[in-house]
Amino acid sequence: MVEQASVGVPFWILSVIVLVSGFMVVSLKNIFHCALFLIFCLTGVAGIFVLLNAEFLAAAQVLIYVGAVCTLMIFAIMLTSNMTSKKIIQTNHNAMVAFFGCMIFTVSVVAMLWITTRDGIWHMATELLPENNVLVIGQLLMTKFVVPFEVVSIVLLAAMIGAIVLARGEKA
Amino acid sequence: MDFQLPDYNVWQMLPEIVLFVWALAVIVFDLGTKRKTGSAVGYFAMLGLVVSGIALAIVGHGRGFGNMFFNDSLAVFFKVIFLGAAFMTIGSSFGITKEKIVNHRGEYFGLLLFSTVGMMFLASASELITLYIGLELTTIPLFVLAAFFKDDKKSVEAGIKYLVVGALSSAFLLYGLSFLYGLTGTTDILQMRFNLAAGQLSTGGDIGVILIVAIIALLAGVGFKLALPPFHQWVPDVYEGAPTPITAFLSVGSKAAGLVAFIKIFVLGLYAYYEPFMAPNDWGMLTGALAVGAMILGNVVAIRQKNIKRMLAYSSIAHAGYIMIGMLSMNELGLASVGFYMFGYLFTNMGAFALIAHFEDKTGSCEIKDYAGLSKSSPFAAMSLTIFLLSLTGIPPLVGFFGKYYVFAAAIKLAGSGPGYDWIYWIVGVALITSVIALYYYANVIRTMYFIKNDAPVKLVFSAPALSMVVIGLIGVFLVGLNPEPFIQFASGIPFTAGFILP
Numbered sequence: 001m002v003e004q005a006s007v008g009v010p011f012w013i014l015s016v017i018v019l020v021s022g023f024m025v026v027s028l029k030n031i032f033h034c035a036l037f038l039i040f041c042l043t044g045v046a047g048i049f050v051l052l053n054a055e056f057l058a059a060a061q062v063l064i065y066v067g068a069v070c071t072l073m074i075f076a077i078m079l080t081s082n083m084t085s086k087k088i089i090q091t092n093h094n095a096m097v098a099f100f101g102c103m104i105f106t107v108s109v110v111a112m113l114w115i116t117t118r119d120g121i122w123h124m125a126t127e128l129l130p131e132n133n134v135l136v137i138g139q140l141l142m143t144k145f146v147v148p149f150e151v152v153s154i155v156l157l158a159a160m161i162g163a164i165v166l167a168r169g170e171k172a
Numbered sequence: 173m174d175f176q177l178p179d180y181n182v183w184q185m186l187p188e189i190v191l192f193v194w195a196l197a198v199i200v201f202d203l204g205t206k207r208k209t210g211s212a213v214g215y216f217a218m219l220g221l222v223v224s225g226i227a228l229a230i231v232g233h234g235r236g237f238g239n240m241f242f243n244d245s246l247a248v249f250f251k252v253i254f255l256g257a258a259f260m261t262i263g264s265s266f267g268i269t270k271e272k273i274v275n276h277r278g279e280y281f282g283l284l285l286f287s288t289v290g291m292m293f294l295a296s297a298s299e300l301i302t303l304y305i306g307l308e309l310t311t312i313p314l315f316v317l318a319a320f321f322k323d324d325k326k327s328v329e330a331g332i333k334y335l336v337v338g339a340l341s342s343a344f345l346l347y348g349l350s351f352l353y354g355l356t357g358t359t360d361i362l363q364m365r366f367n368l369a370a371g372q373l374s375t376g377g378d379i380g381v382i383l384i385v386a387i388i389a390l391l392a393g394v395g396f397k398l399a400l401p402p403f404h405q406w407v408p409d410v411y412e413g414a415p416t417p418i419t420a421f422l423s424v425g426s427k428a429a430g431l432v433a434f435i436k437i438f439v440l441g442l443y444a445y446y447e448p449f450m451a452p453n454d455w456g457m458l459t460g461a462l463a464v465g466a467m468i469l470g471n472v473v474a475i476r477q478k479n480i481k482r483m484l485a486y487s488s489i490a491h492a493g494y495i496m497i498g499m500l501s502m503n504e505l506g507l508a509s510v511g512f513y514m515f516g517y518l519f520t521n522m523g524a525f526a527l528i529a530h531f532e533d534k535t536g537s538c539e540i541k542d543y544a545g546l547s548k549s550s551p552f553a554a555m556s557l558t559i560f561l562l563s564l565t566g567i568p569p570l571v572g573f574f575g576k577y578y579v580f581a582a583a584i585k586l587a588g589s590g591p592g593y594d595w596i597y598w599i600v601g602v603a604l605i606t607s608v609i610a611l612y613y614y615a616n617v618i619r620t621m622y623f624i625k626n627d628a629p630v631k632l633v634f635s636a637p638a639l640s641m642v643v644i645g646l647i648g649v650f651l652v653g654l655n656p657e658p659f660i661q662f663a664s665g666i667p668f669t670a671g672f673i674l675p
Contacts, residue, residue, distance in 0.1 A: 108388065112381045146180075147240045148301040151293050154192060155309045158286040161199070162316030165279045166331075170322070 011051055018044035029087045032077055039070045056134045181236030184243050187228040187251065188292050194220030195285035202278020209277065211266050211637070217281035221259045221288070228252070239298055239360065245665035247295040249511055250432050253518050254295070257425035258288040260522035263641040265417040267533030272415075273320060280320060283313035284421065291429045300349045300359040303436055307345070307397070310429050311338050314422065318414040330413025337396065337406040345393025351386035352441070355379070361441040368442065383442075390437055391462075397430025399423075400492045401465045411485035416532050419481055420525030423488040428514050431495060435510075439502050456500045456586070460599045463500070466493025467606040475613045480528055481538045483613060484521070487564060490610060491517060497603055498579040500596065501586035504667035509578035511663035516563070516571035516652055523645020524560035527553060530638040535630050540617055545626030553632045554621045556642050561614040563649045566607055571653035576607065578660070 021040035028034050042065040049058035130136045141149045182189075198220065202213045228251055235242045262281060269277045290309025297303040315338060319331020353359055356367040357374055367373060375382070395403035411419045470490030477483040498510035531553070532538055547554040563570035566577075580600050587596035634642070652659050 105388070108381075108385050112385045115381050116375070144238055144240070145301060147237050147293075147297075148305045151290075151302065151305045151309060154286065154289065155305060155312060158283060158290075158309060158313045161279055161286075162283060162313060165276050165283075166316055166319060166322065170275060 011048065014044045014047040014051070017041075018048070026090055029089070031086070031088055032074070035070060035073050035077060038073070039066055042066050042070065053129055054133070056137055179236070179238065181234070181241075184231060184234050184236035184241055185296075186231050187224045188289055188296075190227050191220060191224040191285055191289050191292070194223065195282045195289065198285065199278040199282040202281075207275060207277065211270065213277050213281060214262055214266055214269055214637070217285060218259055218262050220285060221255050221262070225252070225255050228255070235298075239362075240302060241296050242298045243296060246432070246435065247292075249663060249666050250295040250428055250514075251292050253428050253514055254288050254291040254425055256518050257421060257428065257522060258284060260518075260526060260641050260644065261417045261421040261425070263637050263644075264420065264522075264526035264529045265415075266635060266637045267530060268415055268417065271533075276320070280317070283317055287311075287313040287317070287421075288425070291425060291432075294429055295432050297436065298361055300353065300361065300364075300437075303361075303433060304342075304346060304349060307429065307433055308342065310426065311342065311397075314338075314418070314426065317418045318410055318422075320415055320418070324413075326413035327415065328413075330410040333406050334410045334414075341393050341396030341403065344389045348386045348389030348393060349437075351382055351389065355382055355386070361436060364441050387442070394430055394434045394437065395462070397433060398427055398492045398495070399430075399489050400462055400496065401469050401489065404466070404469070404489050404492075407489055408482050408485045411488070412479055412482045412538075416481065416525060416529035416538070419485075420522055420529070423484065423525070424518050424521050427488065427492065427495075428518075431510065431514060434499070435507065439499075439507065455502065456593075457595065459496050459499050460595065463493045463496035464599060464602050466490060466496060467603055468493075471606040471609045471613075475609065477613070478540055479538050480540050480543070480617065483540070483617075484524065484528075487610065487614075488521070490606065491564075493606075494576060494579055494603060497583050497599060500583050500599070503582075503586070504664070505582040505585060507667045508660070508664040509575075509582040511666045512656070512660055513575035513579050515659060515663065516575040516649075519645050519648025519652065520560055520563040520570075520572055523642055523649065524557065524564065526638060526641035526645060527557050527560070530632060530634065530642075531630070533638075534632055540620055541624075542630070543617060543620050544624040545629030546621040546632075548626075549629035550632040553634075553642075556646055557621065558618050559646060559649060561617055563653070565611045565614045569650075569653050571649050571656070574653060574656045576603075580604075 018041050021037040021044065024037040025034045025041060028037065042061060046058040046061040046066070049055075049061060194217070198213060198217045201216055202209055205212075228248065231243060233243050233245070233248065235244075261284060265280070265284075269280060273280055287310050290306050290311075290313075292306075294303060294306030294310060297306050315331055315335045318334045319328050321327035349359075352364060355373050355375065356364045357372075358364050358367060368379075373379065392403055395401075396406070399407045411422065414422065467490050470486045470488070470493060474483050474486035474490065477486060495510055495513055498506050498513060500506060528538065531543070535542060543557075546557075559570065563572035566572045566575070568574075580603065583596050583600055587593045587600075
């Protein structure tokens with residue numbers, strides 16, 4: 001039996017980390033720093049998963065996003081010549097339009113959260129979590145959710161072939 | 173450990189498995205013959221689609237993998253459309269594979285087949301995760317295919333734009349799906365519908381504003397695939413820059429995939445919510461507003477286009493609007509009419525793009541002004557393109573007319589079904605007016621071909637595959653147009669899918 005997820009000081013600390021570093025990712029001028037802040041952001045999300053008793057997700061988040069994706073990104077940046085010293089501007093002339101579009105969606109999401117918490121209608125799950133998360137996830141992936149599990153492998157294969165086609169240098 | 177293995181029934185997945193293995197075989201075939209295969213690899217890929225179609229016919233209806241994989245009427249109908257679209261796309265690709273993408277023929281056809289497999293999984297999905305992953309498998313190969321001319325700036329721009337907007341919309345879709353899961357506690361579409369109707373929700377029966385935010389996010393995700401304003405901005409640039417056969421595939425296959433996702437999520441999944449929580453009227457007004465926006469924007473902006481691919485891009489936005497009119501009613505008639513519309517659109521649009529692709533192979537141009545004098549030099553090409561464009565406009569007795577007729581008929585029948593539906597007449601009125609506007613810009617191409625003099629008109633010599641694709645398109649346009657009954661019968665099975673019959 002695992003305790004119910006709780007919201008407390010750790011949650012707020014992690015939230016601030018995630019939000020601030022997420023903002024840094026989309027606003028800094030040095031792309032290398034952006035990648036480093038992305039690692040902070042994703043690690044913070046992993047921490048929130050831990051608070052929600054989703055240890056498997058947290059581990060996967062750290063392994064895949066922090067371990068693989070961000071590392072690859074940093075490699076890509078370092079292997080691209082002059083990329084680290086360049087100043088990049090992350091906005092263009094459509095920034096204001098995008099800002100208003102995002103604000104509309106943000107306001108609607110925040111309003112939704114505010115209304116649902118005010119009325120107290122969005123309950124946390126009350127069932128007890130199974131003791132061994134990973135075991136249950138594994139069983140579900142091989143029985144009930146075997147179709148999407150297998151199709152994902154086709155997606156990865158297609159993405160890999162596509163990436164090779166695009167990245168491959170052509171012989172003249 | 174005690175868990176039950178579901179009844180896998182892999183047999184039901186035969187068409188997808190065949191096509192997937194065939195896609196790998198196509199890639200290996202191209203490598204194994206040291207990329208000196210010429211057109212053989214293309215014919216091989218087409219054969220795979222035919223074999224998969226035969227497998228589809230043998231397997232028929234049924235379900236497998238517990239309740240995860242449905243071969244219902246909806247799935248079978250749209251799988252036929254997907255296979256047909258891929259078949260005609262490959263058929264009109266021989267020009268570019270001969271000259272432009274010599275090094276990657278196998279990958280080109282293989283990725284196209286992968287995308288088709290994704291669409292087929294999407295059509296069979298009965299729960300949200302499979303649906304989402306099917307949509308991803310549809311889109312990811314298309315990012316690459318849109319950017320397949322690596323030396324062409326426009327093609328690369330198309331690929332990057334499609335990637336960025338596609339990733340964003342897919343994130344929105346996932347966000348919306350997560351709300352649905354959080355609300356209903358299940359990813360199974362039918363169970364979700366049941367839970368919504370019975371009020372078995374994580375909020376204790378109160379839907380609140382959660383569903384509204386979820387619907388906005390889902391519309392953004394699916395609207396991207398359907399090219400429905402205001403989620404259409406990627407369409408013109410991507411359609412213009414991508415290789416022409418891929419543009420055709422985007423406009424038919426990808427749009428049909430978006431339509432399937434729309435039907436699955438909104439009609440099969442959320443249909444129930446509109447009785448207690450949102451009147452049919454509100455739902456209809458939402459789709460109606462989307463339809464009006466798409467029809468007006470698509471048709472009006474298309475007038476000004478000089479590039480025929482861009483013109484057809486805006487025309488495809490307009491056609492998404494006509495499809496939405498069929499979705500107004502969300503009843504049996506509406507669904508069947510939308511299916512029939514898509515079926516006609518397959519032949520018409522693929523035929524038109526086959527000709528445009530062939531014209532581009534010979535002249536390297538997609539400008540409408542270069543079509544001048546085509547009627548003198550190649551009368552058959554000019555006549556076929558005229559027929560396709562007239563069918564897109566909706567001139568009887570071509571298939572486009574019957575598609576529009578059934579879509580409008582479904583909407584008008586709903587309008588006549590009770591008071592409070594009068595606004596539907598206005599929407600149909602807008603549709604009729606925009607159809608007339610559409611005639612103007614389609615006729616402009618016809619006028620250019622027939623009445624504008626050109627000193628050195630291009631003579632199109634058809635290669636066998638290009639000619640057969642045009643002929644298949646023509647046969648489809650006339651056969652389905654003159655004899656729509658059996659196809660209407662086929663389409664009218666769509667509503668009687670699992671979502672409507674089973675609890």
